[in-house]
Every structure is written in C-alpha cells, then in structure tokens.
Amino acid sequence: MSAESAIFDRERAAAVEAVAEAARICCRVQARKVSGAALTKGDKSPVTIADFASQAVVCRTLARHFPGDAVMGEEGSAELREAGNAGIAREVCDEVRTHVAGAADADVLGWIDRAQSEGGRGRFWCLDPIDGTKGFLRGEQYAVALALIDRGEVEVGALACPNLSVAGAPGCILIAVRGRGVALLPLGADGPGAALPARASNCGERLAARIVESVEAAHGDHGGHERVRAALGCTAAPVRLDSQAKYAVLARGDGEIYLRLPTSADYRENLWDQAAGVRVIEEAGGRVTDCDGRPLDFTTGRKLTRNQGIVATNGRLHDAVIAAVRSIRAS
Ligand code: AMP
Ligand code: MG
Secondary structure (H helix, E strand, C coil): CCCCCCCCHHHHHHHHHHHHHHHHHHHHHHHCCCCCCCEECCCCCEECHHHHHHHHHHHHHHHHHCCCCEEEECCCCCCCCCHHHHHHHHHHHHHHHCCCCCCCHHHHHHHHCCCECCCCCCCEEEEEEEECHHHHHHCCCCEEEEEEEECCEEEEEEEEECCCCECCECCEEEEEECCCCEEEEEEECCEECCCEECCCCCCCCHHHCCEEECCCCCCCCHHHHHHHHHHHCCCCCCEECCCCHHHHHHHCCCCCEEEECCCCCCCCCEHHHCHHHHHHHHHCCCEEECCCCCCCCCCCCCECCCCCCEEEECCCCHHHHHHHHHHHHHC
C-alpha cells in the first residue's frame, strides 16, 4: 500500500450498499422478463426502466452518505420527463418505491439527475447503472458499476454482477479500494454475504491463457481479437460475456486476458464502462492499459479521450499481450 493511499472505509461501505440495492431492483425487473428496451437513446443504445431505477437508488444512497460529492452517471431524466414517456416514468418511479416507500416522482427524477457531473480532475463518483443493458435484456450477464475517482485515480471500484454466481449464491459483488485489495461478496437475497478473497490467475503460459471479449461485435473487434489469440498461440476459444462482468471473471482467476480492441478509429470508451472494473482487476493483481500499453487517463471528462481500446490481463501476461496487439495493429 502506498504511503499516501487513504482508507476510504466510508466510501467502500456506501458503494457496497448502493450497488447491492441497485442489483436487487435489477434482479426484480429481470425476473419479470422485460421483453425489450423502454427507450432507445440518441446513440441507438437501449435503456430499460431498471437502468433509470438503478441510477436513482445509487444516487440517493450516495447523496445520503456524501451530500457534497459530484456524480457522473450514464443516464439522465430528460427523456422520462417528456409527455409521451409518462407511462415509463411511472414504472420507474413505482420500481424505486418498492425500495424507498413513499418516494415522490419528483424525488426519483431528482435523484437520477444528481448524476450530471462532467468529471475532470476533482473528486467524483462514476456510475453505470446497468452496464451491458443488451445482456440484461437477453437474461445474461450485466453489472452495476460504481467507482470513486479523485485526481484521476480510481480510488474505489464496486461491481455488482447479479448473474455471476459464487459460493452457491446466484450473484456477487466485487469491492476494491486502491492499495487495499479486493473482496468478493456473495449477493444474497438479504444483502451481501461474508467476504471471500479474489485473486487474478497466476498463469504465465500463453498457450493456456483464456481470453474474454464482448458478446456484441460492435463493442470489440472480434476479428482482431482472433488474430491476437493466434499470435499468442492461445488454444482455447474466447469466452463472450457482456459488461464489466469480464473484469470480474479475470479478478476471480477464471480468465487471463480481456481484449476490447476498437471497432472504429474514432470511438472512445465511456469512463463508466471501465472505471470500477479497472480498480477491481488491479487490486486482484491484474493490469489494465489501452491498446498501446498506456495507462487509462480518467481526468478527461465523460470519455477516455486519450486512450483507445482496452487490454486487461492477469498481470503476468500483459507485456506479451500488448506486444501481440501492437504487431497485429501494425500489420
Ligand atoms: P460490453 O457489454 O462489454 O459489450 O460493453 C457494453 C458497453 O459498450 C455499453 O455500456 C456501451 O457504452 C459500450 N459501447 C457502445 N458502443 C461501443 C463501441 N462502438 N465500442 C466499444 N464500446 C461500446
Ligand atoms: Mg455500460
């Protein structure tokens, strides 16, 4: 642990509480088998009532514990406030009321709108209320991802993965504080269970390395990943799963390499798609850089404008993977 690293006990506890509450709401909505997106955003990505309800409860919890803190969140309430979406807005508010009895509609929309921070060099929380919405809609993997960033350092990372089972529980939370390690908590119906250790794989053998990648071909260059796999000589086919559950899988030692090569030269990653996962995998002994091997710069606003693509590994294999990525990108 570095001398200047702070304790962040209160932030850690608040982050666990917030993502556990949000995960409970997401599970309830997913169990009702939501058949499709409630809304399609300007960038054509789907958003469900659970995305909004999750953002509302996380922001409410952060406001109770840290009323002065800024929050950057993926969603906003503008679309919910449109007259044509009144039915969806009511569903979102009803969902939040199952958790916060008596909350007024205005409170719920106000909590959602607390997450308007543009980030930068100061202290702010960074939230993806449902990362992997497409996986959520398919009934597969998704994550509630919450990070605390201060002066560009991801100090705390919390990932709730309701469909990633551990120790007999159907889901889990990974909670990490910079320099203080990561814990794996079974996601029980009555709240998180006792902490279990999490550790990245110790594998240093390229042939044996297991690769994870996005399900969505639009989010990661599957063809490029295949070439990296061939260059490294990995024998197993990549495992595809949605969301930052990919970081969780590496942090549990169930994979060695997460590839996210860009599908277009101008795409830049959203902070909320990476921040929590980065802290979790680094505290488990892994490493994360962009495709060029550069550290991620979290001071650049809502997007990682100075980085392209993501490479995460168990640490031991990182340099070899970056060399392979460089060679296939140069060819
Ligand atoms: P995953 O579940 O790993 O495929 O990642 C889901 C995230 O991919 C979403 O939260 C989006 O913000 C993000 N995304 C959307 N378009 C792209 C793209 N072209 N390249 C990389 N990520 C994207
Ligand atoms: Mg996301």
